[in-house]
Amino acid sequence: MPGFISHQVAARGLSLLRLRPVAATMRTYSSATKEVTMTVRDALNSALDEEMAADPNVFIMGEEVGEYQGAYKITKGLLDKYGPERVVDTPITEAGFAGIGVGSAYHGLRPVIEFMTFNFSMQAIDHIINSAAKSNYMSAGQINVPIVFRGPNGPAAGVGAQHSQCYSAWYGSVPGLKVLVPYSSEDARGLLKAAIQDPDPVVFLENELLYGESFPISAEALDSSFCLPIGKAKIEREGKDVTITAFSKMVGYALKAAEILEKEEGINAEVINLRSIRPLDRDTINASVRKTNRLITVEEGFPQHGVGAEICASVVEDSFGYLDAGVERIAAADVPTPYAANLERRAFPQIEDIVGAVKRVCYRSLPMVATA
């Protein structure tokens, strides 16, 4: 009977709702609490949808973004909703479509350029840096470039050396760019909306493995006018014994490591979600270190010249006297990423690496042998 079936549907609620292919926000309700959750993928999709609806100049360009619904389905449903003029499938030339995107931004459009992964952005890096980042300055304010370059960054799982590099340090060093690294769905929504609305070029580094992860999301974050400020880090977990800075997927690892440390060692760790690599929120980081006196940085990129190096230098410059221990950086192994699962696991920071580093800076275990 229809009534009976619909009651069952309502009771199941969650799982059937998930199947509905709606381009708009996909919320799911967990049955235990009334908390609303959203995957990062849906958060990005909804942010793009809302910004495209709000401003007809916003358009998306990239490989497979249209007919294929997006290589990672981030742009799902947008071609149907906005048409091929605003969701443009491109030939295989990152240099080409990045350059074309920059040119369209020169003349008033607001492109969102998708790189299938940021590894491919290296083909287009001249346009990102020389044509986008530096244009406003070189033209003395006559040419501004309100462009967003987005896509997955860093390692996924088993994709090999040429698909696993993290570019946060590369782009983070360029004046004229803004570099954002969302973690949760709220980060994804708020930062992507802010990026699209920003008049400066923004590099928006996502993470493929986070796309499918669900996070609780507030009603405020679901509102279409929601925006997060660029350049402000978020303290995900307050603590008093040690500061852990992380971004993207590593925030999740740091939070798990903090739980383990609390339970097993009684160490109360403060976890900072950077959210923004450039501008880097030096104030929040330094205020935290002045409180805890110990710092470790976590990232998935290569160690030399990485984000952790910059944070360490910043803290040494601003809060040297407050440090009770040397700063430790946790980063990827200094090798091109191996493919075999066991090797790959050892090539990237794991939760136990973070726990180990915290114990070392808290002098609960011996320091590692210094490497040249």
Added chain:
Amino acid sequence: MASSCFSKSKTIIMRNLKSKNFFMLGFINHTYSITNLQFPRHLLHTISSPPLPVSNYASSSPYNYSIAFSRCFASVYGGRRLNTATSVRNSVDQLSTEAPLQQDLDFPGGRVKFTPKPVFTSSSTEERTPCYRVLNDNGQPILDGDSVKISKELAVKMYTNMVTLQVMDTIFYEAQRQGRISFYLTTIGEEAINIASAAALNYNDFVFPQYREPGVLLWRGFTLQDFADQCFGNKNDNGKGRQMPIHYGSRKHNYFTVASTVGTQIPHAVGAAYSLKMEKQDACTVTYFGDGGSSTGDFHAALNFAAVMEVPVIFFCRNNGWAISTPINDQLRSDGIVVRGKAYGVPSIRVDGNDALAIYSAVHKARKMAIEEQTPVLIEALTYRAGHHSTSDDSTKYRPVDEIERWRGDQNPLKRFRKWIETKGWWSDEAESEHRNGIRKQLSQAIQAAERVEKPPISDIFNDVYDIPSKNLTEQEAFLRRTIQKHAQDYPSNVPM
């Protein structure tokens, strides 16, 4: 073997089994003397076999073999095609003697005739693409020519601008040699390209230059003082002293700031043209680059994209024979750049770059085509870089002096155009010397004035990096100002705070 083709898709085999006879025939390949169905002999890799009896199909070509491929290709048809392919033929029908001969192949991308002879297209054609010109070497119109008529005012304006450009180049070059500016790059030999192309455009057409096109900016109203201010990097420079000389740019004149990167402006122009297309504006974008610039990856991506996106952009290639010291034969082996347009599906024309009237007509027509048909257009202007690449170059080191002299002298574009306007009675020797002297005087005043003006202020170090300066930049500026106050005597006097 035919089987290898068929094995590619199970569905093909399954469908072909509908007609066992056909499948067998593919292999037997000799008894079926028919008027309609012929066999894919080339698939059997028999190169030297004699042609099968030609059908009654009205074609003199001996290569009219048909292939009866079935509906297997239906699934790969995309939404847009290069040619309009019609319906897919049903292989079974081919067996009937009333069905029409199938002359060509239906692959994604459209219909294409096939041939059983493995003929390679030649790397070069015997005849190069002809070059459009209106005036002969003596400045007289070529008979039976076709060009846009221009008025006396326009012709004189074009000529005087060409002279201004030439004089400006000479004087700024000298200024660099005297150490008054750090760098300069001339347009000698390409004045016609600069001025005539600019004259054929509207002011709302966006220009994306390389660096050898200041004449376009001059045409649009950038003053000699503006040029001088940029070269001296003083506080009147609308580029705020941020770039080296000749990197002009002016939003007001729809001339995008010159960047040192070679060829990057080409896809920019395509993107901006896309923006114009979305806005349905009666305007196009124009981008200039040299023969060297056409080797960059950006050139190829941009042309390809522009054709696919159907945007109103004019690609103007100044083929001046030299990319610094690289002569054209070391740069490319195609018939210049004009043939590349065809490769990408872009209508193209080759034009005499030293003939102002030819350039004017070509750009005029190209603009109309680009906007009305929403298509990219490629123009290759053949010319000669009569000056050195820049003040950092001495081209006598890699090319013969008499070659340079020839192009600076007899072959220069001003000479030819001048002859034409003098024949028309619109110009004279007096007018020439009056104009040249006037410009020389203006320039010398402009340079002297520019030299004396203060440099841009300290704040211009830090603004425009972002729309709103970031915190660290504001802090750095404050720190710098404090330092300057503390050590005022060590701070240069011509840099205002």
